[in-house]
Amino acid sequence: MKFFKYFEFAYIAFAIFFIIEAIRIWAESESRAYLYLFFSVLASFMFFFKRRFRKKIENKNKK
16 A cells, blocks of 8 residues: 555645646646646546545554
8 A cells, every 4th residue: 555655645746746847837828738737637637636535445454
């Protein structure tokens, strides 16, 4: 289960990467920057979703 715990943080790393890319590319292509922002929101959502799901499974296994 520890593997999944560390894998969750990959989503946060991707979200940070996409935010940085959106800021970097904003002046060149605003529509592409919005795409990167969408991906950062999606990655953040996946982090919280996976975290909640993992904790739910851990609690189920403890009982």
